[in-house]
Amino acid sequence: MFAIFLVVSMFSQGLTIVSYGNSFITAFPENLGYYYTHTSRSLRVTALHEDTSVDIFYNGSSTPTKTISISQKGNTVTLKFPKSAEVYQLDYATQSIRISSTKNIVVHSGSNTYDEVNKKSVQTNVVQPDENLDTHYLIPSLNYTDLLATFGISPPDIASKRYGSFRLIIINAEDTENNITIVKNISGSIQLESFMIPSYQLIQLHFNASLMMVNSSSKIAVLLTHPCLEKPGCTCSILVHQILPVRFQGQNFVVPSFPGITQRWLLDTSNDKTNSLPQNNTNLMPNLSGLWSISDPDKSQYVTASSNMSLRLISPGLFIELIPENMFAACYLLHFYTYNKQAIVIAKTDSKDEVHTGETLQNAVWTEIPDTEYSSGTITLNEESSVIWHPSSKIAVYILQNPVETIFGGPAIPINEKPDKSGCVVIPGVFNVGHEPLKWAESLDSCAHDQKEFACPTDEGLQMDLVSAVDTTDAEGWIGLRRSLMTTEWYWKNQTSPSSPSPPVTYVNWGDGEPQDTLKGFCASLSLDGTDDFKWKSAKCCEEKFPICYKPPTTIVPEPQPYQTENIP
Structure with a gap:
């Protein structure tokens, strides 16, 4: 048993923070409201790049059930699934949903119950990409009856074993048989239970506070769910919660006030x-x-x-x-x-x-x-x-x-x-150095010809990014800083938008004795020698040095237009 805990502890190394990718797997838990007959299930797929193709594989299909195209970055497509997509039975099922894409996307899942007027219960969760999944998970210690007692809620008379405990959905994220071991602590005795899940299928289990851990031979996704979590006022709420692997743990937390x-x-x-x-x-x-x-x-x-x-x-x-x-x-x-x-x-x-x-x-x-x-x-x-x-x-x-x-x-x-x-x-910004030395104006044109900007390290962060991106050499490179012919003041050459003002020169990295007077030059170069701390100096613009170019980062702002909607049969 000690070996299992040791493996989990070791697996806390290696951290991935982002939640985008091009391969995802998830499922919709059962959504039951005591008084609400209408339910909905949807996945929102947001493209982070232009011209993204997305395949949806549903209900055990080995070929795409639907393929969609998202032409603009920041656009979202809502995929609506039928009631039959909900995993309502215990034991094995084929109702997993796989999504693969040609470029990075994010996937968000939403389920709700509602009457003819209002949404009564809504639950959402971030669907983690496959690279954020793992083979070792710690399970929250939860007893349904004790939890209700903590909140001063009495279990309803109609509660049964079916609705009187939490559920765990374990989804095989790999195209191979996956061996699963669940670890329980029953009255101080550690017990192991093993079984196998076929490719891309899932299993749903009842669980209580005795379940401690789930281990697998290949990557899995794990969902903690409840179809109708009892609340005050004789109402209930679906619960959908994707459990994160051990490596996403930490020690310091800010507990927000909501x-x-x-x-x-x-x-x-x-x-x-x-x-x-x-x-x-x-x-x-x-x-x-x-x-x-x-x-x-x-x-x-x-x-x-x-x-x-x-x-x-x-x-x-x-x-x-x-x-x-x-x-x-x-x-x-x-x-x-x-x-x-x-x-x-x-x-x-x-x-x-x-x-x-x-x-x-x-x-x-x-x-x-x-x-x-x-x-x-x-x-x-x-x-x-x-x-x-x-x-x-x-x-x-x-x-x-x-x-x-x-x-x-x-x-x-x-x-x-x-x-x-x-x-x-x-997509982060990228610095690179040209292959041949050019004059300052020629360097400006060379960067523009490659659809890049002249490098403008306008703050310490960009300077450090430049330093970490270029190879060290005893040569020098041009940057987009020069003097005004009218005032002799230094300014950044703004290539992104000629109509917008250049950023002010608030950060400099001059070498000792620099910049020199105007007789020594109206342009600025950067040492590519790491022993010289990549310092800047003034130089004559007609000298030939290597152009340093910069491809700006790609950013995303969601489009405010209505979502495109696709129905999954």
Whole structure:
């Protein structure tokens, strides 16, 4: 048994933050409302690049059930699935949904119950790409009856074994037989159960707090679900929650305060059964259900675990996977499903006012989180899809919606880890050095001919990107900095848009004694010698040096137009 835990601990190395890719697998859990006869199931596929072809494989088909084309980056197609797509039976099933694409996409899943007027229960989740899947998963310790008791809710009279426990859907993500081992702790005794799942098929199991771990021989996706999670007022809510592999765990968490949530508890999942969760120099204490109570439920909190864990915020009908601090990202894509569209943003206090939505700086309502460098902000949005990003710092972003009778939400979709002042970057900018030395003006034309810009390291971050991208040599290269013939002031040559003003020269990396007077030159070159720290110097524009060009990053802003809709038979 020790070997199993050791393997899981070792697998925490290697972190992938983004949630885009070109291969996905998922399923729709059963969606049952006591009083609601209408349900819907959909996947939203958003292209990050132009001219993307997407194949959908459904219900065990080895050939695409449907192929769609998305011509513009940022466009979204909604795929609507029939009721028969829901996984309602225990045991094996073929109702997995595979999606493959020619270029990177993101996939978001949504399910809801509704009457003729309103959506009553909505659940969404980010479908993780295959590269984010794994072979080792820790399962949250959940007992349905104990959970209801924590929230002061009595199980309904009609509850049965079918609806009185949580479910686990395990999906084989590989085109091969997959050997599965589930690990249980029953009254202190570790028990193993093994079985096999055929290619791309799935199995659904009842589970309770005894189930600890799922291991597999090949990659799997794991969904924690409940068809009708009981809530106050004799209502229920579907639960859909994709469990992340062990490598996505962390120790430091900002626990956001979500408007409208009056009860909130924390649930940890960890390999370390002695793990503690201090807050304000006091260890939080779990109740009999293993839920941690936090002080000041109306305020955002910062907690630090004694070792790696997954941490979920739980409220009646609501499971939110918290983003550990080591998993903060630079930009996020958000999909909304109801009219009430809010985002909760965690950003560093000293740069919180630099948060953007789309291409616009956002005026959020911010509250500082005591004893931390962070603030929590609430942003109201208008579009069904948007991006939130920060040009210089990593942030965390959650969506929160309140349709009618339930609050739902979760982490937004991380698109890029590294901050970039260009926006929500899907392809980073690239520097390269030309093959032959040219004069400054010829270098400018050479970059333009290759549909690139003259390199303009306008800040320290771009300078470091340039340094890390080019090969060191004893030569020199031209950059897009020169003096004005009228004023002799230095300025950046803006090639992207001749009609827009050049950025101000606020960052320089001159070598000792540089720049020299105008007699020594009106142009600027950069040393390609690493021993010289890639310093700049002034030079005569007619000298021949290697052109340094820059291909700007590709960014994404979702198109505000209505989604294209495709029905899957």
